[in-house]
Amino acid sequence: MSRSRSDSSVPDDGRDDGSGSADPLRPSDHADGDAITSPSLGFVGWLRWGWRQLTSMRTALVLLLLLAIAAVPGSIVPQRSADPNGVTQYFADNPDLAPILDNLSLFDVYTSPWFSAIYLLLFISLVGCVLPRTKHHWKALRTRPPRTPARLARLDDYRETRVELRDGEDAASVASAAVEAAQEQLRKSGYRVERYDARGALSVSAERGYLRETGNLVFHAALVGVLIAVGVGGGFTYTGQRVIVQGTTFTNTLLDYSSFNPGRFVNADNLVPYSMTLDRFDISYVPFGQQGAGQAGDFVAHMTTRLAGEEPKEGEVRVNHPLDVAGDRVYLLGNGYAPTITIRDAEGTAIYTDSVPFLPQDSNMTSLGVVKVPDGFPEQLGLIGFFYPTQAPLESGAFTSAYPSLANPVLTLNVYSGDLGIDGGTPRSVYTLDVNDMEQLTGGDTGVDSIELAPGETQDLPNGLGTITFEDASPEGAANLDQSVKRFVSLSIHRDIAAPWVLGFALLALAGLLAALFVPRRRMWVKVTPDGDAVRIEYAGLARGEDPTLAEAVSALEARHSLAFEARRHTPGSRITP
Amino acid sequence: MTGTEDALSFDAVSLLLVWTSIAIYVLAFIAYAVDLARRSDLAVKAQDAAEARELVAAGGGSVSGSAAGSRQGAELPAKPRFVWARIGTTLTVLAFLFHFAGTVLRGLAAERVPWSNMYEFALTGTLIIVSVYLVTLFRYDLRFLGSFITGMTVVLLGGTLLSFYVEVTPLADPLKSVWLVVHVFVAAFATGLFALAFGLSVLQLLQARREARVAASAELVATEGTAAPKRIGLPFLRTIPTADALESLAYRFAIVGFIFWTFTLIAGSIWANDAWGRYWGFDTKEVWTFVIWVLYAGYIHARATRGWRGTRSAWLSIIGFTAVLFNFTIVNMFFKGLHVYSGLS
Ligand code: HEM
Numbered sequence: 001m002s003r004s005r006s007d008s009s010v011p012d013d014g015r016d017d018g019s020g021s022a023d024p025l026r027p028s029d030h031a032d033g034d035a036i037t038s039p040s041l042g043f044v045g046w047l048r049w050g051w052r053q054l055t056s057m058r059t060a061l062v063l064l065l066l067l068a069i070a071a072v073p074g075s076i077v078p079q080r081s082a083d084p085n086g087v088t089q090y091f092a093d094n095p096d097l098a099p100i101l102d103n104l105s106l107f108d109v110y111t112s113p114w115f116s117a118i119y120l121l122l123f124i125s126l127v128g129c130v131l132p133r134t135k136h137h138w139k140a141l142r143t144r145p146p147r148t149p150a151r152l153a154r155l156d157d158y159r160e161t162r163v164e165l166r167d168g169e170d171a172a173s174v175a176s177a178a179v180e181a182a183q184e185q186l187r188k189s190g191y192r193v194e195r196y197d198a199r200g201a202l203s204v205s206a207e208r209g210y211l212r213e214t215g216n217l218v219f220h221a222a223l224v225g226v227l228i229a230v231g232v233g234g235g236f237t238y239t240g241q242r243v244i245v246q247g248t249t250f251t252n253t254l255l256d257y258s259s260f261n262p263g264r265f266v267n268a269d270n271l272v273p274y275s276m277t278l279d280r281f282d283i284s285y286v287p288f289g290q291q292g293a294g295q296a297g298d299f300v301a302h303m304t305t306r307l308a309g310e311e312p313k314e315g316e317v318r319v320n321h322p323l324d325v326a327g328d329r330v331y332l333l334g335n336g337y338a339p340t341i342t343i344r345d346a347e348g349t350a351i352y353t354d355s356v357p358f359l360p361q362d363s364n365m366t367s368l369g370v371v372k373v374p375d376g377f378p379e380q381l382g383l384i385g386f387f388y389p390t391q392a393p394l395e396s397g398a399f400t401s402a403y404p405s406l407a408n409p410v411l412t413l414n415v416y417s418g419d420l421g422i423d424g425g426t427p428r429s430v431y432t433l434d435v436n437d438m439e440q441l442t443g444g445d446t447g448v449d450s451i452e453l454a455p456g457e458t459q460d461l462p463n464g465l466g467t468i469t470f471e472d473a474s475p476e477g478a479a480n481l482d483q484s485v486k487r488f489v490s491l492s493i494h495r496d497i498a499a500p501w502v503l504g505f506a507l508l509a510l511a512g513l514l515a516a517l518f519v520p521r522r523r524m525w526v527k528v529t530p531d532g533d534a535v536r537i538e539y540a541g542l543a544r545g546e547d548p549t550l551a552e553a554v555s556a557l558e559a560r561h562s563l564a565f566e567a568r569r570h571t572p573g574s575r576i577t578p
Numbered sequence: 579m580t581g582t583e584d585a586l587s588f589d590a591v592s593l594l595l596v597w598t599s600i601a602i603y604v605l606a607f608i609a610y611a612v613d614l615a616r617r618s619d620l621a622v623k624a625q626d627a628a629e630a631r632e633l634v635a636a637g638g639g640s641v642s643g644s645a646a647g648s649r650q651g652a653e654l655p656a657k658p659r660f661v662w663a664r665i666g667t668t669l670t671v672l673a674f675l676f677h678f679a680g681t682v683l684r685g686l687a688a689e690r691v692p693w694s695n696m697y698e699f700a701l702t703g704t705l706i707i708v709s710v711y712l713v714t715l716f717r718y719d720l721r722f723l724g725s726f727i728t729g730m731t732v733v734l735l736g737g738t739l740l741s742f743y744v745e746v747t748p749l750a751d752p753l754k755s756v757w758l759v760v761h762v763f764v765a766a767f768a769t770g771l772f773a774l775a776f777g778l779s780v781l782q783l784l785q786a787r788r789e790a791r792v793a794a795s796a797e798l799v800a801t802e803g804t805a806a807p808k809r810i811g812l813p814f815l816r817t818i819p820t821a822d823a824l825e826s827l828a829y830r831f832a833i834v835g836f837i838f839w840t841f842t843l844i845a846g847s848i849w850a851n852d853a854w855g856r857y858w859g860f861d862t863k864e865v866w867t868f869v870i871w872v873l874y875a876g877y878i879h880a881r882a883t884r885g886w887r888g889t890r891s892a893w894l895s896i897i898g899f900t901a902v903l904f905n906f907t908i909v910n911m912f913f914k915g916l917h918v919y920s921g922l923s
Contacts, residue, residue: 029884057883061876065894068872075865075909082859110860230858239855292747299751319751320852331855494855502857506844513840517833548830 023544024213024521025136027057027129054121055128063122070118074109077101081108123227130220137213145194148203148525152540157554159539161562162531166569171530174569175202178537181565182526185557191524203527208520212545215515222512225505233498235265240493245338245355246486249277252328252493266495272326277304279314281335281487285405294364294404301332301489317491331492336360336367338488339387339411340471343373346464351376355473357488358387359431365389366401370433371413372420377465380420384433385413385450389485406481411470413451414443415462455484520547524557537561588687589746595680596701596739602673603732606666610724613662617722617814663721667712670728674708677735681705688746693762694753700738703766703906704731710770718827722818726777757849765842769902771835772874776899778828779892784812786821786889825888829881832895836874843871866905873898 053059078086087107091098105112152158163178165171179195179202187193191206240257244250252275254260254268262268280302286295301317305325315323322329338355345351351373358369371383391410392402399412418438422428441462443450448462453470460467474484521544529536539561541554681701685692693702711727714720788811798804818824846867847857858864877898880891 026882031882031884031887057879058885061879061883061886064872064876064879068869068876071865071869071872074860075862079860082861286748291745295748295750297748297751297754320755320757320849322852322855329855492855496856499851499857503844503848506847510837510840510844513837517837546826546829548826 024140024216025133027055027060028052029056029058031057051128054125060122060125060129063118063125066118067122070115071109073106077106077109079107079109081110119227123224126220126224130217130224133213134217134221137210137217140213141210145192145205145207145523148196148205148527149540152525152527152538155540155542157541157543157551159554159558161537161558162534163537163565164534169569171533171535175528175530175535177568178202178528178535178561178565179204179526181568182528182561185561185564186524186526201527201529203525206524206526207522208524209522209544211515212519212521213516215512215517215519217512219509219512219516222505222509226502226509229498229501229505233496233501235263236498237496238262238266238268238494241333241490242493243357243488243490244276244278245357245488246278246281248355249275250491251275257493272307272328274305274307274326276306276325276330276491278302278487278489279304281489283335283405283487285403288403296363296404299332299335301335301491303330317489322494327497328493328495331494332489333492334360334490336488337365337387337389337406337409338486339369339409340473340486341371341411342469342471343371343381343461343466344469345376345466348467349376351466353471355486355488357431362401363404364401365404368431370431372422372430372433374420374422377417379417380438381461381465382416382418382420382433382435382438383413383451383468384416384435385411387411387485406484409455409481409485411451411453413453413468415441415451417441417465455481517546520549520553521545522547522550522553524554526557526561537565588683592680592683592687593739593743595676595683596735599673599676599680600732600736600739602669602676603728603735606669606673607725607728607732609662609666609669610721610728613660613666614722614725614814616662617660617817660721663724666724666728667715667721670708670724671712673728674705674712677701677705677708684746688749690749691759691763693766694749694758695742695744697738697742697744699762699766699906700734700742702763703769704735706763706766707731707770707773710767710774714774720774720778720827722781722814723774723777726780727773730773755849755852757845757852761842761845761849764838764845768835768838768842769906771831771838772895772899772902775828775831775835775895778824778831779895781815781818782821782824782828782892783889783896785815785818785824786892787811788815789821821888825892828892828895829878832874832877832898836871836878839867839871839874843867862909863905866901866909870898870901870905873901 078090080087090107101107105114109115149155153160163174165174179197183193183195183204183206186204186206189208191208192210193204193206196203196205238261240260242250242257250256252271252273254271260268278301282298282300282302283296284298286292286297288294299319303315303317303323304312305315305323306312307326315325317323317330317332319332322331324330336358337360338357340353340355342353343351352371354371356369356371358367360367367387367389369385369387371381373381373383386399388399388401388408388410389405390401390403390407391399392408394400399410416433416435416438418435420428421434421437428434440446442448451459451461451468453459453468455470455474456472458467458469472481472484473486474481478484523542523544525538525540527538527540529538539554539558541550541557543550681692684698684701688694688698692698708727708731711720711723791810795810819827846864850859850861850864851857873894877891877894880886880894
């Protein structure tokens, strides 16, 4: 509160005494700055003018506000980076509008030219602003506190006392004792002090709070650090996804990922070689009859990891607790059931056997899955169906799952034969079945019942093709069906070497901010003037920036100085004698 | 877990306490409102002399030896004994106790921190707003903000009870993290500080307008000799600090809030890195947290930019807090994103 007022009240004393360089350098339109001078003409003049505009407070402010506004659309329109399916859906729902928005980069707001332009300009402005200030501050750190103003009484925060001389004391030595006490006291409380004695008045000028400007500069520089760490670090980042069924192993090579997004500088052929096996997946569900029945929790994927040349290690992947493997972090993305299915031909030869991940469709784990058998039968076979961990009939006669754990597991499948469409080289998701070139053999309008199996059961395929078995995966002698179906987890594997840097810079920014906002930067003066049979002691303070406690500080200075000074007058060592 | 029965009855008691606290907040709001109206009367009676003094002080510039003391006085007027304001504060403290008990019981019922879904976040968030206000009262006489604070609490708490209440359910896995405790709590704290800054900024605008009109009419009186108008602006404004003082107070709350918000942002990123494998992904909630951060950075800059200090920067503080409220309500309810913790289906 006192800044603008105190500054205007000491236009000459505080500034024009050659101490100006101790002030922090501010852009010319800083509220404390001098009025902007009109640009000198000429090309260089205009360049300089333009640069000054770019690095002005007003520009920084406008760019900040623009940045805030520009960030908003990305929360309204789905973004490719965060929600690619949402974007696809948006195109389907708004076929006319979507391409227009796309042209405006509204599905990639945060990498769009306009968003980038705003933050790049902001950071250019930031650097252009911070560099000269740093240089200036560096110098200011070694300048002496400014000369004591001639008329301290003009300052807002000002106090004055008169100390009567006692018998035998002489004004000059009392004055010098007073000013020395003040100098000592201010120095001890962290001020940089300088004596200015003139015209019969002794004074000490003190300044503190350089840390405020240091904090400000550190804060702004750390923001640049965050930006650079994010930008450069992104190039060395990769993320990949992979589904692992219980008992199977993943090897960290490009081929073994189901999707992989490398940063620009990542060499995907050179990933750290390691492998991971999913030993077991634990999960718990809130029991029937309680609030939130069926809600899943306590997910733990128990993994064994192997690094070249090291003993296998056990580890866990939990939500919020990724597993660290050779600098990669492994996250749990999802989980589900992977029924083990065996298909035999008419002779009884096993053509296909695999644990197939079925994707959960609801919170009770009604799951959808696809089995593709490209070889071994006259025509390719495709099966599509549902797995219900706890099967229950709906009113419509269809099934659903009533609870997510394995109380009454049932697998239902429909069989198709024909062309799976996987030979033409077109990539097909393993989770979808393209039935365009296939003939349905069971379910629907075929008049043949769908296949319906419990663990351990076998049924005939239609048309005498062979049999299908839903294997019971329970260990020997299991008492219930709890482990009759294998689990799978989908893992996301990340490498981001820049994250600690980003965090470091962010914390540095926070520390800088604390200093910049809360360290008071102020000047204090104590002036002692012999005045007949007394000495006049003046105390004054001047805020350099926001400083709500200045008045208190001046009062405290006076109070403590009176005591210290009194003590000096009485200690024998510094006895004041004529 | 204790038995379900226990948990339910804890929760039922908690609900009862919260409803009671709302009722008391309403009474506190009324008392504070009466206070403002009464102050207006006082102000009208005592005004002329005071106004005259104020103008002299503002115009005079040169100050005597006791400058420091008188300056403090001009900013926060000596505490007159506003009876209704005291009643309001007493009621607010009472309501706060009920509110606090209700929140703690909710936490006991759920056996975890009571800020894990939208209802609980509102419960704790408003509790913190009120406590920030009450603690501030030890230092500054901000009772003129009482009706704003209690009014807002009633609206947020009542609204949340009516539309966001959910029974206690176990915590979903992603929320089981110390960062939930830190991140959300600090966010609520920042919100409380921003709320106070917002209230002060609104008053600052009103006060600045009144001061301008007072100055203009004083000019008229001096140059044209017209009669001084009896009332300018809302009367209670005469009993609260000057626009300048309100502004620097608002600024102080806002910068502390800004520090907390910065910390919220960092803690949230750490959590996101553990939970989702990236510290930043421009998820809707992240976007809004960022927008709010940038808005307040803008506010802090504006305070230091020539031509922006005063009214313009006050608007930024108001916009900033609007974004905070928007983030909590609309973004939680209608925007799609990873932060699905409202607990509503
Ligand atoms: C990424 C963009 C920026 C952000 C987020 C930002 C944020 C902030 C914050 C939070 C403060 C208050 C803390 C302090 O005093 O240190 C501040 C102060 C300041 N900023 Fe920035 N800033 C940004 C860019 C800039 C730019 C481009 C300039 C140069 C024109 C600038 C100049 C200043 C100055 C001079 C202050 C001190 C204000 C005072 O005297 O109180 N900032 N900034």
